[in-house]
Amino acid sequence: MTTLLTQAVMVRANIDVDRMSAQQKVELADEIYVQQPNLLASILVLPRYGVDMLQLEVPIHVLLVAFQAMKHCGHAVPTISEDVQETCLQRLTATMQFTEGVPPDLVAQMITKFCVDHPERYLLAFVYGHLGEHDLLRVRTDAEKFLLLAALNLVECIAYVGAQLQSK
Numbered sequence: 001m002t003t004l005l006t007q008a009v010m011v012r013a014n015i016d017v018d019r020m021s022a023q024q025k026v027e028l029a030d031e032i033y034v035q036q037p038n039l040l041a042s043i044l045v046l047p048r049y050g051v052d053m054l055q056l057e058v059p060i061h062v063l064l065v066a067f068q069a070m071k072h073c074g075h076a077v078p079t080i081s082e083d084v085q086e087t088c089l090q091r092l093t094a095t096m097q098f099t100e101g102v103p104p105d106l107v108a109q110m111i112t113k114f115c116v117d118h119p120e121r122y123l124l125a126f127v128y129g130h131l132g133e134h135d136l137l138r139v140r141t142d143a144e145k146f147l148l149l150a151a152l153n154l155v156e157c158i159a160y161v162g163a164q165l166q167s168k
Helices: 009-020 022-035 035-046 055-072 083-097 104-117 121-134 143-164
Strands: none
Touching: 009 055, 009 121, 022 035, 022 055, 035 055, 035 083, 035 143, 055 121, 055 143, 083 143, 104 121, 121 143
16 A cells, blocks of 8 residues: 655655645645544644643644645545544554553564554654654653654544545
8 A cells, every 4th residue: 555645745845844834834724624623623622621822733733734734745635524533533542452561672663563564654753743843752751651642643543534436
């Protein structure tokens, strides 16, 4: 299975968003509201879980880049439903729980395999990199846990619809 969002598409999308003015980012968010309202809602709900406005900028950036990449990928990406989000979140949570109690070196191997074999590995690498740059991978608080889950679930949802597109 090939990736929907290639490395070149991810690089181009990240550069595009980095170069945008605040107004252009608002316009992109308006497009997301129309085309992927559930993805936007999954990020905008984070303050209810204790994520502060400074932290919220991180998953918003991830969403903007992911959406820009979807625009560049050459496929019409269907609207991701709440059901798809829930299914993906359940899978993601189960995968994370699977590592509980496993020795750290084995967990590292499992994570590496998960990333290498992931259908959207470039998006996943971007998300891990961006969260890491903002020191949000250590999950010291519940707010950071919800932020991490929201960002990773975004990847899972895009992978899910990408697989559906490719199986048609």
